[in-house]
Amino acid sequence: MMPPNSLKNPVQCLPRPFGMFLSVRLFTGLSAMLLTIMPHAFAAELSTPDGSAAESLAPSGPEAIPLLEFSDTQGYWAAACVDQMGSSGVMKGYGDRRFLPNNNISRAEFAALMMRAFGESTKVRDALAFTDVPASFWAADVIKQAYERGFLEGYPNSQFRPYQEISRAQAMTIFARVRRLSSTGDTDNILNQYFSDQSEIPGYARGAIAAAAKANLVVNYPAVDQFRPNDGMKRGEVAAVLCQAYRDGYDRRNVPDETIVQVQFCPVSSPAYDADGFAVVFGGADEFGYGRSGMQDRSGRWIIPPIYGELHPFSDGLALGFPPPFEYYPQSYSLIDQQGQIAFSRPIEGHIRDFSEGLAAFSTADGQWGFLKKTGEVAIAPQFSDAQPFANGLARVQKNGRFGFINKSGQVIIPIQYEATHEMFQENLVGARLQSSGKWGYLNASGEWAIAPQFQAVEAFWQRMARVTNTNNTRSQWSTINQLGEPADASTENELVGSDSKPPTLRNCSYS
Numbered sequence: 001m002m003p004p005n006s007l008k009n010p011v012q013c014l015p016r017p018f019g020m021f022l023s024v025r026l027f028t029g030l031s032a033m034l035l036t037i038m039p040h041a042f043a044a045e046l047s048t049p050d051g052s053a054a055e056s057l058a059p060s061g062p063e064a065i066p067l068l069e070f071s072d073t074q075g076y077w078a079a080a081c082v083d084q085m086g087s088s089g090v091m092k093g094y095g096d097r098r099f100l101p102n103n104n105i106s107r108a109e110f111a112a113l114m115m116r117a118f119g120e121s122t123k124v125r126d127a128l129a130f131t132d133v134p135a136s137f138w139a140a141d142v143i144k145q146a147y148e149r150g151f152l153e154g155y156p157n158s159q160f161r162p163y164q165e166i167s168r169a170q171a172m173t174i175f176a177r178v179r180r181l182s183s184t185g186d187t188d189n190i191l192n193q194y195f196s197d198q199s200e201i202p203g204y205a206r207g208a209i210a211a212a213a214k215a216n217l218v219v220n221y222p223a224v225d226q227f228r229p230n231d232g233m234k235r236g237e238v239a240a241v242l243c244q245a246y247r248d249g250y251d252r253r254n255v256p257d258e259t260i261v262q263v264q265f266c267p268v269s270s271p272a273y274d275a276d277g278f279a280v281v282f283g284g285a286d287e288f289g290y291g292r293s294g295m296q297d298r299s300g301r302w303i304i305p306p307i308y309g310e311l312h313p314f315s316d317g318l319a320l321g322f323p324p325p326f327e328y329y330p331q332s333y334s335l336i337d338q339q340g341q342i343a344f345s346r347p348i349e350g351h352i353r354d355f356s357e358g359l360a361a362f363s364t365a366d367g368q369w370g371f372l373k374k375t376g377e378v379a380i381a382p383q384f385s386d387a388q389p390f391a392n393g394l395a396r397v398q399k400n401g402r403f404g405f406i407n408k409s410g411q412v413i414i415p416i417q418y419e420a421t422h423e424m425f426q427e428n429l430v431g432a433r434l435q436s437s438g439k440w441g442y443l444n445a446s447g448e449w450a451i452a453p454q455f456q457a458v459e460a461f462w463q464r465m466a467r468v469t470n471t472n473n474t475r476s477q478w479s480t481i482n483q484l485g486e487p488a489d490a491s492t493e494n495e496l497v498g499s500d501s502k503p504p505t506l507r508n509c510s511y512s
């Protein structure tokens with residue numbers, strides 16, 4: 001049997017200063033937001049089923065009850081976190097001295113919470129008149145505002161469904177969207193390794209949950225490996241996620257360590273040079289303690305000076321660099337060539353992915369994705385809700401919660417109809433499933449099933465083999481197939497396990 005992750009796509013292992021920057025960037029961004037709105041940032045807007053008693057259930061002002069005095073949080077698994085949120089005034093609860101940590105949150109209540117915390121976010125679209133949210137509804141204004149900021153989406157026929165409970169998958173997707181967290185090509189690696197129920201995670205949420213896990217935002221109780229994507233999000237769970245995001249430096253003690261999904265980034269003892277002899281190198285810290293990175297060649301010469309808070313390795317001849325956290329807004333990101341010259345810069349407003357096959361996926365402030373040329377000009381206009389790098393001439397895109405693939409002209413080659421797919425083709429095949437309740441198979445570049453849907457979970461092909469499973473628990477019981485969908489020969493499998501050329505894997509490691 002092969003190790004659980006031996007066929008995964010390459011996953012970046014970061015040297016300590018570079019890896020630390022990722023969590024620092026998260027902390028500085030969200031903490032700054034919350035500090036501007038305290039102390040009444042997260043008073044819960046609660047309502048009766050008909051919405052008539054909203055005001056009496058949403059205490060505010062000096063009469064609000066701090067969570068430390070609530071009668072129903074003693075012995076709760078995240079009690080310390082709830083206490084912190086209450087003592088700081090970030091969350092409040094019911095007027096009868098209860099917090100009700102195990103109560104599920106409705107979409108209306110979640111809209112109110114997001115506006116309390118992130119209401120200063122920029123509007124990215126016009127309001128929509130939802131047919132099931134009358135003007136007299138207690139949360140009508142916050143629903144309108146949350147929609148304008150892109151926090152929550154509506155349903156067909158202009159419905160919002162305010163009383164519907166928000167699922168854990170939906171809530172974490174929103175947190176990731178607000179934090180501008182985005183998947184980086186390792187979604188399936190992370191989900192397969194850290195979540196035993198990853199097959200239940202809907203396609204629209206897979207990248208967001210993986211990105212949130214990398215940022216230490218995912219809190220799972222009682223089993224850390226079970227995300228339970230379709231369960232309702234509870235008030236106590238929201239408090240725990242906020243505690244993770246709004247932490248004092250590196251203090252995470254208010255959320256039990258055993259409930260936090262902690263994706264490991266393995267340190268390296270020496271620079272990792274690419275095929276052209278370049279390596280991202282930590283160049284020291286600034287006066288605020290934030291790391292600055294640059295690019296060196298094998299002689300130790302700085303090709304790119306160490307001025308970037310985050311610097312990606314060269315990809316398709318260009319390295320993507322971001323300024324340090326304190327300069328993050330309204331600064332620009334830059335694309336630097338192998339001579340150290342800036343090819344172009346753009347203001348930071350959305351996301352950008354590394355260049356591949358001459359194009360880079362990027363998003364605008366309103367969350368629409370398109371593609372840039374190496375000159376910085378727009379090659380494919382922003383029009384998708386997500387886009388991944390090109391591979392074998394095809395790039396995965398998302399519209400209306402479904403995935404498909406386009407070519408470099410923007411033409412849809414594989415229809416945008418799949419509930420979930422892998423992020424890119426590898427060895428001319430890509431894993432896909434049509435429905436959340438369906439099985440996974442592999443598509444070829446023409447959009448035909450090369451291997452018919454029959455698996456509960458699949459991994460990308462590597463050296464003409466891929467791991468698949470027919471069990472819901474994707475942390476065990478994997479087998480290996482070839483590109484015909486046939487069981488792999490045992491000797492070939494063993495040869496691959498011992499190969500030095502197999503991609504690196506996510507693994508447990510600790511900083512010394």
